[in-house]
Amino acid sequence: MHAAPSDTEPVSRAVPPTGTARAGRRLPGVAAALVLVLLLLVVVRLPWAGDLGMHAATVQRLRHDLLHPGNPLVDADTPSPYYSPWMLVLGCLARLTGWSVFVVLRVAALAGLGLLATGVWRYVRTLSPHRAAPALAFLSLLFLWGPLLFEWSGFLGLNSLALTVSYPSVFALGLAFHFWASLTRAVRGGAGWAVWLGLGAWWAAILLCHQFTGVVASLGALATVLAARPDRAPLPRLAGALALGLAVLWLWPYYDFFALFSAGADLEVIHRPLYTHLAARFGLVLLGVAALVPRWRRDHRDVLVLFFALGALVFAAGGLTGHYSWGRALPAALIPAQLAAALECVSAGRRAVRAGWACALGAALLVGAWTQAGTLGYVTGRDALPGAVAAKYRTPWVGYRWIMRAGVRYGDVVLARTGAARQIPAYGPYTVAPGYPDVFLPAAGARKTAVIRYFAAGTSTAERQGIVREYGVRWVVGPRDLAGRPGLRKVTGGPGGQVLYRVVR
Incomplete structure (x- = not known):
């Protein structure tokens, strides 16, 4: 097994930081806090686009009938993959409080955002003990994308997150980051049966809450286990966790999870755009791909390298075979690359190298932030934005x-x-x-x-x-x-x- 990151970090002499150095260390935390405040203000507005109507309809059906809600969109008695454990909780909340579905979705947004922010912090702490690492990672996840605006549920760009913050995908991603952190500690620390079985149920819950994010979580979990090089002792507990997770998926009463593997061609048509304009949408992530190279040189079984390789493999396979819905696994390649770019700023060997990574990342984050500057309009309204920023603003749907x-x-x-x-x-x-x-x-x-x-x-x-x-x-x-x-x-x-x-x- 690997030692904890704190045992493998480069050792440097204790030199009292200057005022400029202290300010530099605080800057990522201040910037991340400001972004979180922006997202909290977005939750108040809850801009409508994409799938928000589907999730609101799901809560509507559950608040009226928790046991037999029927199809959320049409008057038909059919199951639906949108009836997940998280939506069941939200349906119960709406039923007990009498709140409108849009109030309940704001509660969901707050829960998802909180879970995501704390999950990123916990997972990054398993990768680096540096105090600035979690904030840098959070900023990279939101801004290290590309010069062409891109938004899709399950993808963590700032503008995308602003529009999907109340979606189950955000909640599931938050669960995934916490899951990876807990799994990392389990494979390193020799956790017992109770912990492993809990992880199995946790994995199933992520898959039920948002199936595509569940695939990303599964690839990250596989990379975590492979990178840990566990001995044979935890393998029975790992098998037990997997078996329990599969049992939970099979027993979930609201829809047949395994029937989703035979989904129709409509899903492929919808997801084909994920394979277009890749350089413009995700070009800045190449900085993270470059950051994976020194990590691979230091450790050929580095968890982020393995995670990226698995995600890239699934994404490429989807494009080559015409299974374009597999493109939803792309965050499994993006997330480790974005995290790697942030971590090289604090873990590269020499101070000059770290400074170089910091400058490159800072420039890339500024480009990404400018691309997504129109997100400010979800708080201020279009009219309050300067002309250049207003041009980047996308008007939300009005509703019915x-x-x-x-x-x-x-x-x-x-x-x-x-x-x-x-x-x-x-x-x-x-x-x-x-x-x-x-x-x-x-x-x-x-x-x-x-x-x-x-x-x-x-x-x-x-x-x-x-x-x-x-x-x-x-x-x-x-x-x-x-x-x-x-x-x-x-x-x-x-x-x-x-x-x-x-x-x-």
Whole structure:
């Protein structure tokens, strides 16, 4: 087994730090604290984009029926992979307190952000005893990306985190960092059966909370075990932990975890963009890849080197075989590289070398921070931003609260196109077709076709009325040119020229 990092750090003579040196050591901590404050202010606004409507809809269904919530998006009795242990906790919270789902999601954001920040601190402390290492690592995870803005759940860029902070992926990533820290201590310290079985259940919980992050957590765990070179003594406990984790996955009652391995082609289409613009989106991470080289020279089984290699291998395999959903394993390559870049600033042998790494990392972080400067707008609003920063701001979604004020109720079926279908279920109604791929909904294709046919100009009145009857549609959200069609009565208008229509039987 390896000795703890504190036993292998280069020994330097104790020289009292100058005022400039002390300020330099404090700077990463101050910067990380300011970023955390920014993210806390973002939570207050909770900007809406991406999958927020799906997670809000999941909480909606669980608050109404914890045992049999049904499909979160459409009126169908099907399981859903979104019914995870964490969402079950949030559903219970909403049910017990009566808080709106968006208040509950703000609580989820606070919990996820706290878990992530403390998890990064704990894991980095297993890699380096230097006081500045956790703050540098946190900044690298948020800013060491590329000059082209990129946002996706499970990816920790600042702008991406601001938009996904309430998502289960952030909570799962926080769990993953804590998991790696605890696993590292377990393989180093000869933990007993109770600890190992707890780690097995913990691993399963991460996979259930966010499956893609669970893959990243699994690759990190594999790298941790391989890097530790454990003797045979803990192997039975490791096998027991793995067996318990698999049992938890198999017994989870809300969906069949192992059925996800046969997910349809829709997932591949959605994830294909992960393989485009790689240099522009992730170019700054090459600094971290370079930092892995001296780590590999010092130790061919360095945990971050192994972690990166496993993540890069899975990502490359996905691109070569057309399994583009495997691209969600990319954080397993990004995270160790980003951490390596931060750690070289404090652990490289000579002071001049450390200073060189610090200058290179500082410059890269400034580029990354400028790329993501538009995140400030989620706190201040676009109008308060300078022109150059405002150009980087991406306007959040408005939402569909206006249709609820017009009379739409929980459980009503609303016929709408994909963009609206990704938001409307957040307030309680259902849509005809899900706004996201659903591997457990057999009729998803027929539902999508029905929506397309309803809005098509050449569709007959009889066919439209048949669609309305088949899916129990009570409302339609669409453009103004639907006014005057038989069976519809205009109720109110909304943003972007959208109109809410009531179905007249």
